């Protein structure tokens with residue numbers, strides 16, 4: 001099933017106050033927790049949209065690479081990206097080890113997508129087009 005086929009969950013079904021702590025914690029503490037979680041929910045939504053845009057861009061790279069029979073991965077590019085991201089993470093007070101793991105996780109998914117696109121392209125009758 002492709003990402004596009006999956007049923008979209010209406011955002012109204014999301015309960016921002018869902019918690020295992022309800023009833024067991026001082027309501028004032030819970031209010032403060034929910035206020036902070038409001039920001040976390042906004043960040044998470046932004047991350048999803050950012051990742052979707054990044055994958056749109058890498059999908060274009062995947063089709064370009066498949067059309068021109070280029071390898072799915074580019075280790076020198078990845079090395080430069082990881083070095084840059086580690087520097088940015090340090091500047092931003094984010095754990096550089098986490099930043100590197102996160103980028104590697106995304107890139108490995110992108111490489112998998114590239115390989116799928118390349119296999120599909122190779123099966124097309126006019127693969128040299």
Ligand SMILES: O=C(O)C(=O)C[C@]1(C(=O)O)C=C[C@@H](O)C=C1
Pocket residue numbers: 058061062072073074075077078081106107110111114
């Ligand atoms: O820039 C590319 O060549 C890509 O395929 C994109 C990307 C990435 O996700 O940033 C993915 C795989 C490559 O090894 C390097 C970078």
